[in-house]
Each structure stands twice: as structure tokens, then as C-alpha cells.
Amino acid sequence: MKKIKSRRKVREPRFCFKTLSEVDVLDDGYKWRKYGQKVVKNTQHPRSYYRCTQDNCRVKKRVERLAEDPRMVITTYEGRHAHSPSHDTEESQAASNAQLNSDFFW
């Protein structure tokens, strides 16, 4: 441990999506592995940190639950996917709920 360069000088843009779902893990076609959980002051619920476990994908996803709406969660994607999702048959009902993102227009 001689020279520890800063974590990441380059910050990738993060995409915030408000999704109405009762589950934290929304199967959007990618596989996510939870690597941490921390509680935020602004909310009374803990925030979950997920990371893409795909081969060519190190995208990070952060799921926060709203205190005002426990049934609604904010899914923040950090980075960009480098592979194609599993858009095969149906993306579960989660994808259907994901269409409720009318506040944000990416």
C-alpha cells in the first residue's frame, strides 16, 4: 500500500428512475448482486447497493425506498451496460411497473 490512487476520478453519469414496486430487486433483464446496505437520514428505510454480476458489465445500481411511499422505490443506475439484457420473453411484471417513470425523461 504505497500509492493509493483516488477511487475513481471519472464519475459516470447516473440515471435515476422512480419505479413503483414492492420489491427491491427489479429484474430488468440483468443480474444484480447486493454488495452493501446503508441507512440514509432522509429516509427511514435502508438503501440497497447492487452491482451487475454479468461478465462485461460492472454497472452499479442503487435502490432506495421512499419514506412517503413505501411501495415506491428509486432505482439509480450508475454506468452503462456493455452487454445485451435478457430481453427474451417477458421482463416480469417489474418491467410493466417500470413504465411508470413519467417524472424523468432520459
Added chain:
DNA sequence: CGTATTTGACCTGCGC
């Protein structure tokens, strides 16, 4: 047996 998941501890950055 392998992978995914969980909790705790540690580190870094920013604010005052």
C-alpha cells in the same frame, strides 16, 4: 461445491 447474500468495519470526501 459454487454462488449469492448478509453484516460489520474501514476509507474517502466534504463541510465547518
Added chain:
DNA sequence: GCGCAGGTCAAATACG
């Protein structure tokens, strides 16, 4: 300069 908050990583355990 110090304190606080947020974020990340590691090890252990459980389940398939």
C-alpha cells in the same frame, strides 16, 4: 484540522 456521512470491500453463512 477535525468530524460526519456516505460508500465500498471482505469474510462468513445459507441455499441451490
